[in-house]
Amino acid sequence: MNSLIPLLVAAPLAGAALLLLGGRALDRFGHWLGTFAAALSFVFGLVLFFSMLGRSAAQRPVQEHLFSWVPVNGFQADVSFQLDQLSVTFVLLITGVGTLIHLYSVGYMAHDERRRRFFGYLNLFLAAMLLLVLADNYLLLYVGWEGVGLASYLLIGFWQHKPSAATAAKKAFLVNRVGDVGLSIAIMLMFTDFGNVTFNGVFGAADQASKSQLTAIGLMLLLAACGKSAQVPLQSWLGDAMEGPTPVSALIHAATMVTAGVYLITRSGAIFNLAPQAQTAVVCVGAVTLLFGAIVGCAKDDIKKALAGSTMSQIGYMILAAGLGPIGYVFAIMHLVTHGFFKAGLFLGAGSVMHGMDDEVNMRHYGGLRKLMPITFVTFGLGYLAIIGFPGLSGFFSKDKIIEAAFAKGGTEGWILGAVTLIGAAVTAFYMTRVMILTFFGEKRWQPDAEGHQPHPHESPATMTTPMIVLAFGSVFAGGLLAFNSSFLKWLEPITGHSEGNSPLSSTVVTLLTMACMLAGVGLAYAVYGRSPVPVTPPVGSVLTRAARRDLLQDDFNHAVLVRPGSALAAALVYFDSKGLDGFVNGLAATIGGISSRLRRVQNGYVRSYALSMFGGTLVLVATTLLMRSV
Amino acid sequence: MSYLLTATCAVPAAGAVLTAALPAGSTEARRRTTKLTALTVSAVTLALAALAAARFKPGGARYQLTESYSWIRSFGISFSLGVDGIGAVLVLLTAVLVPIVMLASWHDADPAPAPDGTSDSATFEGRRRTQGFFALILAVEAMVIVSFLATDVFLFYVFFEAMLIPMYFLIGGFGDRAGGPEAARQRSYAAVKFLLYNLLGGLVMLAAVIGLYVIAQQQGQATFDLQSLTSAIADGKLVIDPTAERALFLGFFFAFAVKAPLWPLHTWLPNAMGESTAGTAVLITAVVDKVGTFAMLRFCLGLFPDASKFFAPAILVLSVIGIIYGALLAVGQKDIKRLIAYASISHFGFIIMGIFAMTSQGQSGATLYMVNHGISTAAWLLVAGFLISRRGSRLIADYGGVQKVAPVLAGTFLIGGLATLSLPGLAPFVSEFLVLVGTFSRYPVIGVIATFGIVLAALYALVLYQRTMTGPVRDGVRGMADLKVRELAVVTPLVALTIFLGVYPKPLTDLVNPAVNDTLSQVHRTDPAPAHPVAGPAGGEQK
């Protein structure tokens, strides 16, 4: 049974290899091949999941060693998989949502001549993501980590003919690279501290290490997580990443890849638990990003960018929860799973809207679509209710738990975190309601495209709506299912551990507070956008609005602090290299050349003159020899 | 005593003579004969190298398949060959790359129309171009292989220097002739610069070689034999005064650092790589330069252990400057080939850093790095060469949107770029990470600074890809042909190797590790022990 584990990765990898190398012969059915590979992997995941259910908690984690990968004396890294409750959760999420989005893409990308390659990239992403969550050591995890980065790069820049897409792809990869530096250094630190980079090895020895070492490792892991999960200060790439096709945004930049940071922190819980300062840093990052993303989400008129802000914010929740330690790990993962469903559903809905509106992304040009696109409206609406935490839907259970956990942190810290998460919930309700109203309600604000064609919104084909419906079901029921009888808690507890903490407020109070915040947010949004017509051109807005529209000036900051000095430095070095180093050498050569051109006059070309100098030289030599002998 | 190693270097040498002696290439058929002959010779060399590597037993003595023939007896110089794990992988690299380079340069040495429209096939020089080019490549291969196999310091020196001669002619004689007199002037400047830098390094090394011999002779060890010298040093029979040892070390190291090249001795490389054909550039950066880093590992560390340790921190600082500096300059380049050259300088910084970190991870990583850099840069550079030959310009600004018209070319170019930025799963990642880990475990600060090189690597590789391959299709690019069968045959093995060695580098590490351990024991260094070692068998053994 364990031999199925490598097949989980191998199926999409083989699909990717076939699709990318196969050539035009596969153009006709390549998309189905890709979908099949994803589905196959999902089936394997299910088989493994059920076989795991049949074992007792202690025997559930299994390992499958394939081959020795990098064997160098003290440094041993293997291609070896570990499947436990945590990773199987991810496997099911990735392959399940992945398969649905493959299916959706069959319709969405139907008119793209490079559809086969798109599916190849999607399969490549699945393989890398599965490798990431299945690795039993950090180095192999790193492979998956960068592999998803590559897939993300390829998919964001899928429409390479658009310079904006190519730039966004490059930016995403670069910012992720900064995070990767963190992961590299973390692995190096582990190696120097423990001589080992496997999960078991490192976690087993973690309690012997000093706190400063663990804090260093933890902070570096956090840097990695920030990069991949678009957390402050490495968040700037996610908004631009929306240049990619919408299924990509749904799968990679909402449901799976961006949550890898949460996985990393949860997986490395054994380190963070012993490094409270690192945990504090994690919590701070989560809290800041939570608000940051939410604010950005409020200001964006581009539907995908608004959803991207929302993703950032929701992952902030998860990171925050993961930073709380054993109090929050389970809820971080739970929110991750439910978020995977509803956010993917929301993105697919957004994609469906764009599909119907001739790729228009500006919400101010939508309006009144609920009649024309009923399925999209309903599924999107269910996702909306789930994300704002409407009671009974998925988001309600998971987000509520995180807010409880934040309070349960205890002390001032707990109050601050609780307040932040509550504010976050309110803002979430606000911007999601705004998206809802702008898109589906109100009057039509459709604009003709560049050639003057009026859009004719229509419902999307079945290949697209089916995944949306399935995901809507997930958005509705997943949370309840997981929360029911604390089944998810019991499932994950052996891996992540759990403690209740001591909340100053009872869970009922927290729930009520959350409800109140949510209602306030919805109400405010309705007051602003629902009661009066929405202007087609955005009003100037306050300073905060303008800043938020520019992603709270994050790009301006990066540009001023990193990009411009960097390119100036590179230009200066180019000058230094040619004029300084090379100039020095060339100057030396010129000096020697000058001297020799003077000396050259001695060489008059007359052979007798040369003979004379040779003879003179012999004379000197003989004289010297004789003198030396006589001395 | 087997003759395998001698055969491995004699075959390309004889092939060079044979190729040069073939009838002049005034017709296409004759040129084809020349090229096929050269290709066959290089294939035979590859087979011999593979046989030698297969015969090499990783668990056995450090040097195996040894051969020794007396050469200049009065100075204890002999023609001694022997292969260790490090040499074996590098010989294999050379033997693999040369046929690929030949295939990639198939038409680079054809008589081409001069700028004024006349064909130069009528002149003697024009008619012998093809023979000359392929014979020179084979000559370089033979000399490089001898350098990798030599276990005699003097023998090594001779071939280390001699390979400059064919390289000089390859750089100066064969470039893009459409460029007119200005390009020819640049090319000759590059060739002379290459020659002068390396000759200077070689001369300093010659002085050190003689100095070493004199010191050894004074203590009754009048030999140039590497194994005798190293064992004498290890046994204390040969004691070199610290000052003298440092001077000798610097003499050797200077030559290798020029060849490698190490910052700030690198400025010849961008010129040489920029002006020569893509195939020659591959020979420079992937084969010839490796002799420099290889020799640091074998000669500097083996012969001067104490001085190596003394200078290691300074060299590490230079190499880390090289990593960052090379990457930053690569970002600032406007010329594709120069960009790749600066990227190589950055990579050489990694290799040298791995060597002088003096940990088994660092040195194994550095050795793997030499191989992986050779393969991946060859792929990147050759595809860039194909691209340049289509458009006739090396400027990045002249390209754009190639991906649209030539997707396979763009795809392989991307893989080359990704390999250069050390994407995990591709070969360079393994080596780069080992180098970083090895350095970090002894010099954490340097390791961390070097790690930031990977961000810059992503920057220059992706910026190059973005500017040339993506975006709207530019005028000069429209109608550009995708890779042809011959070009695919060049790129495919390189890409396959890049991926294979990234996933399964064990065959190489098995070869390299024993030699690295031996080198480390020569310098009396052991890996720093982990602060809190994990009990039980290390890594991945759990059931």
Place this chain on the structure above:
Amino acid sequence: MTSTGEAVQFWVLAVIAVGGALGMLLMRKAVHSALCLAATMLSLAVCYLAEGAVFLGVVQIVVYTGAIMMLFLFVVMLVGVTSEDSLKEQLKGQRVAAVICGLGFGVLLIAGIANAKLSAFTGLSEANAEGNVQGLARLIFTKYVWAFEVTGALLITAAVGAMVLTHREHVKAPATQRELAAQRVRDNVQLPPLPAPGVYARHNAVDIPGLLPDGSIAEDSVMGTLRERGQIRDVSQDMLRRMAELEADTADWLGRPPSARPTPPRPRQELTPVPGHEEDAE
């Protein structure tokens, strides 16, 4: 110490040798230098004989004096027409410096020899016991056989080299007679063959130019080498003068009046009747 006879011989030979050497150095004409050198070499050959190197002495005479010096003479003959050194030295200070260097070098060498501790004089009687030639042969074919073989190769190479160097590459096929003729017409230099040398039956030697109708000499009719050397014997005027004398004598003898005498030859520039015709007329 050697015998007195040898001493006498040495001093005689030494004087000849040095004299020959100095002669070679100072003679202006290459031929003279070559002959002086031959003298030196011959005296050296005798020295060898006196020193017991019989074989070398003979080789010296045969190879050096006989072959090499003859080769020199041949070459002097080939190229040596202008091989006279001009006395003017073109390189500034070269001659003075050469003399100083030469003197200094000689002094140094002699001083060196004088200071050298030469081992006791052994003599060759023992080494030459079985004969000088046999002794040399034994060494050449045992100890020096490799060098000997190599010199053989060297000689072959030198011979081939000399042939290659003096061989003129035929860049194109030699022109046929027809082409040459056509070329001559094109160039319009000298259409008919060059005039033959010699005047009258008495003077058909190659150094005597033929005469043109106006009585002037046709320089073309004399071969270039002689022309270059200035060895042209112009006999035309001479003949006319003697003819005139003969006529005068005859007239005297016949008692003719002077007015009936033929006019003496005028300067060459003027048009004169071709003498041959006059003779024919008679």
Place this chain on the structure above:
Amino acid sequence: MNPVNYLYLAALLFTIGASGVLIRRNAIVLFMCVELMLNASNLALVTFSRLHGNLDGQIIAFFTMVVAAAEVVVGLAIIVSIFRTRHSASVDDSNLMKL
């Protein structure tokens, strides 16, 4: 008489030959001077052979003669071919070595 006198003679002849090389301009004469130098060294070698009582010196002198013969052949050929092209046997006329 001391056989060393032969050495003095050899030295004298060698010096004269060397000076000749420097002074004379005619390539043929210059060549003769070289031959004189070779002869002088041969004389020295023969004398050494006599002083030491073995024949190695004579052997070397013999080889010198052979080499000299070869040299003369090639050298004269060069002179002839130069004369052909430049119509001069003066070494001062061939200063093409000057850059």
